[in-house]
Amino acid sequence: MTSLELSNPLRAEEQPVASWRLQDAKARFSEVVRLAHQAGPQRVTVHGRQAVVVVDAAEFDRLQGDQTGRALIDALQASPHRDIEIEPARSTPMPVREVEL
Numbered sequence: 001m002t003s004l005e006l007s008n009p010l011r012a013e014e015q016p017v018a019s020w021r022l023q024d025a026k027a028r029f030s031e032v033v034r035l036a037h038q039a040g041p042q043r044v045t046v047h048g049r050q051a052v053v054v055v056d057a058a059e060f061d062r063l064q065g066d067q068t069g070r071a072l073i074d075a076l077q078a079s080p081h082r083d084i085e086i087e088p089a090r091s092t093p094m095p096v097r098e099v100e101l
Helices: 022-027 029-038 057-064 070-078
Strands: 019-021 042-046 049-054
Touching (some): 019 022, 022 029, 022 042, 029 042
Parallel strands (some): 019 042
Antiparallel strands (some): 042 049
C-alpha cells in the first residue's frame, strides 16, 4: 500500500483516493487537484488528524450559497407577518450628545 491513507483496500488505480497525508498531498498536488475536480473532495491530514479538504471550485461556490442576502430578504418579504412593526423596548430614552456647529 502507498503512503496514502486508503479507506478501502482497493488499489489506488481502482478507486480515487479521498484522504492524503500532508507530505503526499504536497508532493502530488496536481493529482490532488485533478481528483478533487473529477472525483470529489480530497481530505488532507496533518499528524493523523483531518486538517483541510480540497474541493472543486464549483462545489465550493455551491456550498457557499448566495452571499448577497437576497435569500433572507425574499424570505422576510414572503412572511405573512411582514407588516408587523417591531419597536425596540427601551426603559429610558437614548442619550443624545450636544454638538457645536
